[in-house]
Protein backbone atom coordinates (compact mmCIF):
# COMPACT_ATOMS: atom_id res chain seq x y z
CA UNK A 469 0.00 0.00 0.00
CA UNK A 470 1.23 3.49 -0.85
CA UNK A 471 0.81 6.02 1.98
CA UNK A 472 -1.11 9.15 0.95
CA UNK A 473 -2.36 12.35 2.57
CA UNK A 474 -4.96 15.02 1.86
CA UNK A 475 -4.23 18.65 2.73
CA UNK A 476 -7.49 20.58 2.65
CA UNK A 477 -9.53 17.77 4.21
CA UNK A 478 -12.30 20.10 5.43
CA UNK A 479 -13.19 21.31 1.92
CA UNK A 480 -15.59 19.88 -0.63
CA UNK A 481 -12.98 18.25 -2.85
CA UNK A 482 -11.01 17.11 0.22
CA UNK A 483 -14.08 15.25 1.48
CA UNK A 484 -14.54 13.54 -1.89
CA UNK A 485 -10.91 12.41 -1.82
CA UNK A 486 -11.27 11.02 1.70
CA UNK A 487 -14.42 9.10 0.69
CA UNK A 488 -12.65 7.41 -2.22
CA UNK A 489 -9.37 6.79 -0.39
CA UNK A 490 -11.03 5.02 2.57
CA UNK A 491 -11.67 1.96 0.44
CA UNK A 492 -8.94 2.28 -2.20
CA UNK A 493 -7.07 -0.97 -2.76
CA UNK A 494 -3.63 0.60 -3.32
CA UNK A 495 -3.55 3.77 -1.21
CA UNK A 496 -3.56 4.01 2.56
CA UNK A 497 -4.80 7.31 4.02
CA UNK A 498 -2.18 8.25 6.60
CA UNK A 499 -2.38 12.03 6.89
CA UNK A 500 -5.17 14.62 6.86
CA UNK A 501 -4.67 18.36 7.36
CA UNK A 502 -6.41 21.73 7.32
CA UNK A 503 -5.36 25.29 8.18
CA UNK A 504 -5.83 24.82 11.92
CA UNK A 505 -5.96 21.04 12.42
CA UNK A 506 -6.64 19.86 15.98
CA UNK A 507 -9.78 17.92 15.08
CA UNK A 508 -10.90 14.57 13.69
CA UNK A 509 -12.26 13.81 10.26
CA UNK A 510 -15.57 12.53 11.66
CA UNK A 511 -15.99 15.85 13.51
CA UNK A 512 -15.30 17.86 10.37
CA UNK A 513 -17.61 15.61 8.37
CA UNK A 514 -20.21 14.01 10.65
CA UNK A 515 -21.45 12.03 7.63
CA UNK A 516 -18.29 9.90 8.07
CA UNK A 517 -19.11 8.90 11.68
CA UNK A 518 -18.71 5.10 12.18
CA UNK A 519 -16.99 4.86 8.81
CA UNK A 520 -13.57 6.36 9.47
CA UNK A 521 -11.82 7.88 12.48
CA UNK A 522 -8.59 9.80 11.79
CA UNK A 523 -6.99 12.85 13.34
CA UNK A 524 -6.77 16.03 11.27
CA UNK A 525 -3.65 18.10 11.85
CA UNK A 526 -2.42 21.57 11.12
CA UNK A 527 -0.82 21.31 7.68
CA UNK A 528 2.94 20.79 7.99
CA UNK A 529 5.42 19.97 5.24
CA UNK A 530 7.72 17.89 7.48
CA UNK A 531 4.81 15.72 8.64
CA UNK A 532 3.73 15.17 5.04
CA UNK A 533 7.27 14.07 4.20
CA UNK A 534 7.44 11.67 7.16
CA UNK A 535 4.06 10.07 6.64
CA UNK A 536 3.21 10.17 2.94
CA UNK A 537 4.60 9.02 -0.40
CA UNK A 538 2.02 11.05 -2.29
CA UNK A 539 -0.14 13.99 -1.20
CA UNK A 540 -3.28 15.54 -2.66
CA UNK A 541 -3.44 19.31 -2.22
CA UNK A 542 -7.12 20.31 -2.13
CA UNK A 543 -6.29 23.94 -1.38
CA UNK A 544 -7.01 27.35 -2.88
CA UNK A 545 -4.49 28.58 -5.48
CA UNK A 546 -1.44 30.31 -3.97
CA UNK A 547 -1.76 28.29 -0.73
CA UNK A 548 -1.12 25.19 -2.84
CA UNK A 549 2.19 26.24 -4.35
CA UNK A 550 3.35 27.34 -0.89
CA UNK A 551 3.12 23.68 0.22
CA UNK A 552 3.93 21.94 -3.04
CA UNK A 553 7.36 23.42 -3.57
CA UNK A 554 8.78 22.14 -0.25
CA UNK A 555 6.95 18.80 -0.47
CA UNK A 556 8.33 18.18 -3.97
CA UNK A 557 11.84 19.05 -2.79
CA UNK A 558 11.51 16.28 -0.22
CA UNK A 559 10.77 13.74 -2.96
CA UNK A 560 7.04 13.33 -2.30
CA UNK A 561 4.63 13.04 -5.24
CA UNK A 562 2.03 15.83 -5.43
CA UNK A 563 -1.39 15.96 -7.08
CA UNK A 564 -2.54 19.57 -6.90
CA UNK A 565 -6.21 20.38 -7.41
CA UNK A 566 -5.68 24.15 -7.62
CA UNK A 567 -4.73 26.27 -10.63
CA UNK A 568 -1.13 26.76 -9.45
CA UNK A 569 0.59 24.34 -11.85
CA UNK A 570 -1.94 24.19 -14.69
CA UNK A 571 -0.86 27.07 -16.89
CA UNK A 572 2.13 28.56 -18.62
CA UNK A 573 3.80 31.15 -16.40
CA UNK A 574 2.58 34.21 -18.32
CA UNK A 575 -1.01 32.90 -18.54
CA UNK A 576 -0.98 32.10 -14.81
CA UNK A 577 0.39 35.46 -13.75
CA UNK A 578 -2.02 37.35 -16.03
CA UNK A 579 -5.00 35.60 -14.44
CA UNK A 580 -4.03 34.67 -10.86
CA UNK A 581 -1.03 36.09 -9.00
CA UNK A 582 2.78 36.12 -9.16
CA UNK A 583 4.02 32.53 -9.29
CA UNK A 584 6.04 31.42 -6.28
CA UNK A 585 7.35 28.09 -7.56
CA UNK A 586 8.57 28.65 -11.10
CA UNK A 587 11.12 25.88 -10.59
CA UNK A 588 8.51 23.12 -10.51
CA UNK A 589 5.99 24.70 -12.87
CA UNK A 590 7.80 23.44 -15.98
CA UNK A 591 7.74 19.85 -14.70
CA UNK A 592 4.03 19.60 -14.00
CA UNK A 593 1.75 17.40 -16.09
CA UNK A 594 -1.80 18.54 -16.81
CA UNK A 595 -4.02 15.81 -15.39
CA UNK A 596 -6.65 15.59 -18.14
CA UNK A 597 -6.45 11.81 -18.04
CA UNK A 598 -7.44 10.82 -21.57
CA UNK A 599 -4.87 13.17 -23.12
CA UNK A 600 -1.83 12.89 -20.84
CA UNK A 601 -1.69 9.22 -19.78
CA UNK A 602 1.91 8.62 -20.90
CA UNK A 603 3.23 11.81 -19.26
CA UNK A 604 1.40 10.99 -16.02
CA UNK A 605 3.28 7.70 -15.67
CA UNK A 606 6.59 9.43 -15.03
CA UNK A 607 5.81 12.69 -13.25
CA UNK A 608 6.00 13.73 -9.59
CA UNK A 609 3.66 16.69 -10.03
CA UNK A 610 0.16 16.65 -11.47
CA UNK A 611 -1.86 19.80 -12.05
CA UNK A 612 -5.43 18.58 -11.93
CA UNK A 613 -7.56 20.52 -14.46
CA UNK A 614 -10.32 22.94 -13.54
CA UNK A 615 -13.85 21.56 -13.54
CA UNK A 616 -15.12 23.70 -16.43
CA UNK A 617 -12.03 23.05 -18.58
CA UNK A 618 -12.41 19.31 -17.93
CA UNK A 619 -15.98 19.14 -19.25
CA UNK A 620 -15.28 21.61 -22.07
CA UNK A 621 -12.04 20.06 -23.31
CA UNK A 622 -13.30 16.47 -23.17
CA UNK A 623 -16.25 17.57 -25.32
CA UNK A 624 -14.58 19.82 -27.87
CA UNK A 625 -11.05 18.44 -28.32
CA UNK A 626 -12.09 15.61 -30.70
CA UNK A 627 -13.57 18.26 -33.03
CA UNK A 628 -10.71 20.76 -33.13
CA UNK A 629 -9.26 19.37 -36.42
CA UNK A 630 -12.68 19.83 -38.09
CA UNK A 631 -13.47 23.34 -36.80
CA UNK A 632 -13.11 26.60 -38.67
CA UNK A 633 -10.44 28.17 -36.49
CA UNK A 634 -11.33 31.70 -37.61
CA UNK A 635 -14.84 31.38 -36.12
CA UNK A 636 -15.30 31.99 -32.41
CA UNK A 637 -15.98 29.10 -30.07
CA UNK A 638 -18.86 29.78 -27.67
CA UNK A 639 -18.97 27.82 -24.42
CA UNK A 640 -22.14 27.98 -22.36
CA UNK A 641 -21.46 26.30 -19.00
CA UNK A 642 -23.73 25.63 -16.05
CA UNK A 643 -22.50 24.53 -12.65
CA UNK A 644 -23.89 23.45 -9.31
CA UNK A 645 -22.86 25.58 -6.36
CA UNK A 646 -20.26 23.23 -4.89
CA UNK A 647 -17.97 24.32 -7.74
CA UNK A 648 -17.18 27.43 -5.72
CA UNK A 649 -16.00 25.57 -2.61
CA UNK A 650 -17.36 25.76 0.93
CA UNK A 651 -16.78 29.48 1.55
CA UNK A 652 -20.01 31.48 1.70
CA UNK A 653 -20.63 34.26 -0.80
CA UNK A 654 -23.47 36.59 -1.74
CA UNK A 655 -24.37 34.38 -4.72
CA UNK A 656 -24.60 31.32 -2.48
CA UNK A 657 -27.49 32.66 -0.38
CA UNK A 658 -30.54 30.43 -0.64
CA UNK A 659 -32.75 33.28 -1.84
CA UNK A 660 -30.31 34.13 -4.64
CA UNK A 661 -29.89 30.56 -5.83
CA UNK A 662 -33.28 28.94 -5.33
CA UNK A 663 -35.47 28.96 -8.48
CA UNK A 664 -32.76 30.97 -10.20
CA UNK A 665 -30.02 30.79 -12.84
CA UNK A 666 -27.56 33.49 -13.87
CA UNK A 667 -24.27 34.07 -15.65
CA UNK A 668 -21.20 35.21 -13.73
CA UNK A 669 -17.92 36.62 -15.08
CA UNK A 670 -19.22 36.24 -18.68
CA UNK A 671 -16.30 36.27 -21.15
CA UNK A 672 -13.90 37.04 -18.28
CA UNK A 673 -13.74 33.82 -16.25
CA UNK A 674 -10.25 32.46 -15.44
CA UNK A 675 -11.04 29.08 -16.95
CA UNK A 676 -11.23 30.55 -20.49
CA UNK A 677 -7.44 30.98 -20.82
CA UNK A 678 -6.96 27.43 -19.46
CA UNK A 679 -9.25 26.05 -22.18
CA UNK A 680 -7.59 28.14 -24.92
CA UNK A 681 -4.07 27.23 -23.79
CA UNK A 682 -4.74 23.48 -23.75
CA UNK A 683 -6.40 23.53 -27.20
CA UNK A 684 -3.35 25.33 -28.54
CA UNK A 685 -0.91 22.94 -26.83
CA UNK A 686 -2.65 19.81 -28.08
CA UNK A 687 -3.59 20.92 -31.61
CA UNK A 688 -1.37 23.92 -32.28
CA UNK A 689 -4.32 26.17 -33.14
CA UNK A 690 -5.32 29.41 -31.47
CA UNK A 691 -9.11 29.47 -31.03
CA UNK A 692 -11.15 32.52 -30.03
CA UNK A 693 -12.61 31.01 -26.82
CA UNK A 694 -15.70 32.73 -25.42
CA UNK A 695 -16.68 31.24 -22.09
CA UNK A 696 -19.85 32.06 -20.16
CA UNK A 697 -20.41 30.19 -16.88
CA UNK A 698 -23.76 30.12 -15.07
CA UNK A 699 -24.73 29.04 -11.58
CA UNK A 700 -27.69 26.70 -11.26
CA UNK A 701 -29.59 25.70 -8.11
CA UNK A 702 -27.96 22.27 -7.80
CA UNK A 703 -25.37 21.03 -5.31
CA UNK A 704 -23.14 19.30 -7.86
CA UNK A 705 -22.96 18.75 -11.59
CA UNK A 706 -21.79 20.64 -14.63
CA UNK A 707 -23.35 20.83 -18.09
CA UNK A 708 -21.23 22.46 -20.78
CA UNK A 709 -22.58 23.25 -24.26
CA UNK A 710 -20.08 24.31 -26.90
CA UNK A 711 -21.06 25.92 -30.21
CA UNK A 712 -18.59 25.97 -33.08
CA UNK A 713 -18.44 26.24 -36.88
CA UNK A 714 -17.32 23.20 -38.86
CA UNK A 715 -15.07 23.40 -41.90
CA UNK A 716 -15.49 19.70 -42.74
CA UNK A 717 -18.52 17.51 -43.29
CA UNK A 718 -18.37 15.05 -40.38
CA UNK A 719 -20.73 12.85 -38.41
CA UNK A 720 -20.26 14.24 -34.85
CA UNK A 721 -21.22 11.09 -32.96
CA UNK A 722 -18.94 8.92 -35.12
CA UNK A 723 -16.04 11.30 -34.45
CA UNK A 724 -16.64 11.05 -30.69
CA UNK A 725 -17.01 7.27 -30.70
CA UNK A 726 -13.80 6.75 -32.66
CA UNK A 727 -11.84 9.29 -30.59
CA UNK A 728 -12.78 7.80 -27.23
CA UNK A 729 -13.06 4.12 -28.20
CA UNK A 730 -10.37 3.11 -25.66
CA UNK A 731 -11.49 5.40 -22.82
CA UNK A 732 -13.80 3.61 -20.38
CA UNK A 733 -14.84 6.72 -18.43
CA UNK A 734 -16.11 8.69 -21.43
CA UNK A 735 -19.65 7.75 -22.41
CA UNK A 736 -20.83 8.88 -25.84
CA UNK A 737 -24.60 9.40 -25.70
CA UNK A 738 -27.10 9.19 -28.56
CA UNK A 739 -29.35 11.78 -26.86
CA UNK A 740 -28.54 15.07 -25.03
CA UNK A 741 -26.70 14.57 -21.74
CA UNK A 742 -27.77 15.59 -18.23
CA UNK A 743 -25.92 16.20 -14.97
CA UNK A 744 -27.72 13.64 -12.83
CA UNK A 745 -26.55 10.65 -14.85
CA UNK A 746 -22.93 11.48 -13.96
CA UNK A 747 -23.45 12.76 -10.39
CA UNK A 748 -21.41 10.69 -7.95
CA UNK A 749 -19.21 9.24 -10.72
CA UNK A 750 -16.00 9.73 -12.65
CA UNK A 751 -17.85 9.57 -15.99
CA UNK A 752 -17.96 12.33 -18.55
CA UNK A 753 -21.02 11.97 -20.78
CA UNK A 754 -20.84 13.62 -24.20
CA UNK A 755 -23.40 14.23 -26.97
CA UNK A 756 -22.92 16.10 -30.24
CA UNK A 757 -25.06 17.11 -33.23
CA UNK A 758 -24.78 19.43 -36.23
CA UNK A 759 -26.98 21.58 -38.44
CA UNK A 760 -25.11 22.19 -41.69
CA UNK A 761 -21.78 23.60 -40.52
CA UNK A 762 -23.05 24.53 -37.03
CA UNK A 763 -21.74 22.14 -34.35
CA UNK A 764 -23.27 21.57 -30.91
CA UNK A 765 -21.31 19.54 -28.35
CA UNK A 766 -22.61 18.99 -24.85
CA UNK A 767 -20.82 17.31 -21.95
CA UNK A 768 -21.81 16.55 -18.38
CA UNK A 769 -19.66 15.76 -15.36
CA UNK A 770 -19.78 15.79 -11.59
CA UNK A 771 -17.65 18.86 -10.85
CA UNK A 772 -16.44 17.49 -7.51
CA UNK A 773 -15.43 14.12 -8.98
CA UNK A 774 -14.48 14.10 -12.67
CA UNK A 775 -14.00 17.87 -12.39
CA UNK A 776 -11.73 17.55 -9.35
CA UNK A 777 -11.24 14.65 -6.91
CA UNK A 778 -11.80 11.49 -8.96
CA UNK A 779 -9.73 12.97 -11.79
CA UNK A 780 -6.99 13.66 -9.22
CA UNK A 781 -7.26 10.08 -7.97
CA UNK A 782 -7.11 8.69 -11.52
CA UNK A 783 -3.92 10.71 -12.05
CA UNK A 784 -2.45 9.36 -8.80
CA UNK A 785 -3.33 5.81 -9.88
CA UNK A 786 -1.43 6.26 -13.12
CA UNK A 787 1.54 8.00 -11.42
CA UNK A 788 1.85 5.05 -9.03
CA UNK A 789 1.52 2.32 -11.65
CA UNK A 790 -2.00 1.25 -10.69
CA UNK A 791 -4.89 0.74 -13.08
CA UNK A 792 -6.38 4.11 -14.06
CA UNK A 793 -9.83 3.14 -12.76
CA UNK A 794 -8.82 1.78 -9.35
CA UNK A 795 -11.23 3.06 -6.67
CA UNK A 796 -13.08 5.47 -8.96
CA UNK A 797 -16.85 5.76 -8.38
CA UNK A 798 -19.08 4.65 -11.25
CA UNK A 799 -22.61 4.31 -9.85
CA UNK A 800 -24.58 7.56 -10.38
CA UNK A 801 -26.76 9.13 -7.66
CA UNK A 802 -30.00 8.20 -9.41
CA UNK A 803 -32.91 8.80 -9.06
Ligand SMILES: NC(=O)c1ccc[n+]([C@@H]2O[C@H](COP(=O)([O-])OP(=O)(O)OC[C@H]3O[C@@H](n4cnc5c(N)ncnc54)[C@H](OP(=O)(O)O)[C@@H]3O)[C@@H](O)[C@H]2O)c1
Pocket residue numbers: 475476477478479480481482501502503504505527542543544545547565566567613614615646647648649650651771772775776
Ligand atom coordinates in the same frame (compact mmCIF):
# COMPACT_ATOMS: atom_id res chain seq x y z
N1 LIG B 1 -15.15 22.64 -5.91
C1 LIG B 1 -14.91 22.18 -7.14
O1 LIG B 1 -15.82 21.73 -7.85
C2 LIG B 1 -13.51 22.22 -7.70
C3 LIG B 1 -13.28 21.66 -8.97
C4 LIG B 1 -12.00 21.68 -9.51
C5 LIG B 1 -10.96 22.25 -8.81
N2 LIG B 1 -11.21 22.82 -7.58
C6 LIG B 1 -10.07 23.40 -6.87
O2 LIG B 1 -9.74 22.56 -5.77
C7 LIG B 1 -9.25 23.34 -4.68
C8 LIG B 1 -10.10 23.03 -3.45
O3 LIG B 1 -11.45 23.38 -3.75
P1 LIG B 1 -12.64 23.13 -2.74
O4 LIG B 1 -13.89 23.40 -3.51
O5 LIG B 1 -12.49 21.84 -2.05
O6 LIG B 1 -12.39 24.33 -1.71
P2 LIG B 1 -12.96 24.51 -0.23
O7 LIG B 1 -14.22 23.74 -0.05
O8 LIG B 1 -13.01 25.99 -0.01
O9 LIG B 1 -11.80 23.90 0.69
C9 LIG B 1 -10.53 24.47 0.78
C10 LIG B 1 -9.70 23.71 1.78
O10 LIG B 1 -8.41 24.29 1.84
C11 LIG B 1 -8.03 24.45 3.22
N3 LIG B 1 -7.07 25.54 3.29
C12 LIG B 1 -7.18 26.80 2.81
N4 LIG B 1 -6.04 27.48 2.98
C13 LIG B 1 -5.17 26.62 3.59
C14 LIG B 1 -3.83 26.72 4.06
N5 LIG B 1 -3.14 27.84 3.92
N6 LIG B 1 -3.28 25.62 4.67
C15 LIG B 1 -3.98 24.48 4.82
N7 LIG B 1 -5.25 24.32 4.40
C16 LIG B 1 -5.84 25.38 3.81
C17 LIG B 1 -9.32 24.73 3.91
O11 LIG B 1 -9.12 24.42 5.27
P3 LIG B 1 -9.83 25.24 6.45
O12 LIG B 1 -11.15 24.61 6.62
O13 LIG B 1 -8.94 25.03 7.59
O14 LIG B 1 -9.89 26.68 6.00
C18 LIG B 1 -10.24 23.73 3.19
O15 LIG B 1 -10.06 22.43 3.73
C19 LIG B 1 -9.34 24.81 -5.13
O16 LIG B 1 -8.10 25.23 -5.63
C20 LIG B 1 -10.38 24.76 -6.25
O17 LIG B 1 -10.21 25.80 -7.19
C21 LIG B 1 -12.44 22.78 -7.01
